[in-house]
Amino acid sequence: EAEVAQSPRYKITEKSQAVAFWCDPISGHATLYWYRQILGQGPELLVQFQDESVVDDSQLPKDRFSAERLKGVDSTLKIQPAELGDSAMYLCASSLGWGLQGEQYFGPGTRLTVT
Amino acid sequence: AQKVTQAQTEISVVEKEDVTLDCVYETRDTTYYLFWYKQPPSGELVFLIRRNSFDEQNEISGRYSWNFQKSTSSFNFTITASQVVDSAVYFCALSDYGGATNKLIFGTGTLLAVQP
Numbered sequence: 001e002a003e004v005a006q007s008p009r010y011k012i013t014e015k016s017q018a019v020a021f022w023c024d025p026i027s028g029h030a031t032l033y034w035y036r037q038i039l040g041q042g043p044e045l046l047v048q049f050q051d052e053s054v055v056d057d058s059q060l061p062k063d064r065f066s067a068e069r070l071k072g073v074d075s076t077l078k079i080q081p082a083e084l085g086d087s088a089m090y091l092c093a094s095s096l097g098w099g100l101q102g103e104q105y106f107g108p109g110t111r112l113t114v115t
Numbered sequence: 116a117q118k119v120t121q122a123q124t125e126i127s128v129v130e131k132e133d134v135t136l137d138c139v140y141e142t143r144d145t146t147y148y149l150f151w152y153k154q155p156p157s158g159e160l161v162f163l164i165r166r167n168s169f170d171e172q173n174e175i176s177g178r179y180s181w182n183f184q185k186s187t188s189s190f191n192f193t194i195t196a197s198q199v200v201d202s203a204v205y206f207c208a209l210s211d212y213g214g215a216t217n218k219l220i221f222g223t224g225t226l227l228a229v230q231p
Contacts, residue, residue: 031217033217033218035219040223040224041224042119042208042221042222042224043160043219043221044221045218045219048216048217048218055216056216056218091160093160095217097217102148102210102217103162103165104162104217104219106152106159106161107159109159111158
C-alpha cells in the first residue's frame with residue numbers, strides 16, 4: 001500500500017539553529033499539506049500545495065518558516081531560526097485533490113524538539 | 116468560523132466495553148465533510164471515515180459505528196467491544212466542500228485507554 005514518507009522521524013536541535021523536514025507524498029497525489037501538532041492539541045495546517053503552487057499558507061510563520069515543492073512532487077519545510085515554541089510534531093499529508101478527492105493520507109511525522 | 120469540539124479529553128474503559136467518543140462541530144457552510152482519524156502512540160494519523168453533509172445515514176464498519184446528526188451538529192463515534200489495540204488518540208475533523216482550500220480543522224482529540 002502506498003504511503004506518505006517523511007524524514008527524519010525525530011530531530012533535536014538547539015534554539016537559533018536551522019532545521020529542515022522532507023516529505024514524499026503518495027505517487028500521483030497533486031495536493032500536499034504540512035500540519036503542525038503541538039502536544040495535546042489537534043494538527044493545524046501550516047501550508048497547502050497544489051502541484052508546485054501554494055494554495056494556503058495563512059498560518060505559516062513566514063518570518064522563520066519556509067516551504068517549497070519545486071517539481072510538484074516532494075516537499076521541504078524549513079525553520080530558521082528554530083525557537084523553543086517550535087517543538088511539535090510536523091505532519092505531512094497528501095491527497096489526489098480536494099472535495100470528493102480530498103481524502104488526506106498522513107505520513108508518520110517528524111517529532112521536533114528544540115532545546 | 117469553523118470549529119470542532121471534543122469535550123472528552125480522556126476516556127478509560129475495560130476491554131470489551133462499548134465506548135462513544137463525542138464530536139460537535141460548527142460551520143456556516145451548508146456543504147462540508149466530517150472525518151475521524153486515529154493516532155496511535157507511533158504518531159501517524161490513520162484515516163477512519165469521511166462523511167459528507169448530505170449523507171446523514173449512520174455507518175457501521177466492523178466494531179466501529181458513526182452517528183451523524185445534522186440537527187445537533189454532532190458526529191459521534193462508537194467502538195463496540197473495545198480492545199487494547201483501540202488505545203489511541205482519536206480526532207474528529209471538519210473540512211469545507213469545494214472551497215478554496217481543503218484544510219482539515221481538527222478537534223483537540225480524545226485519548227482512549229482500553230485496559231485489559
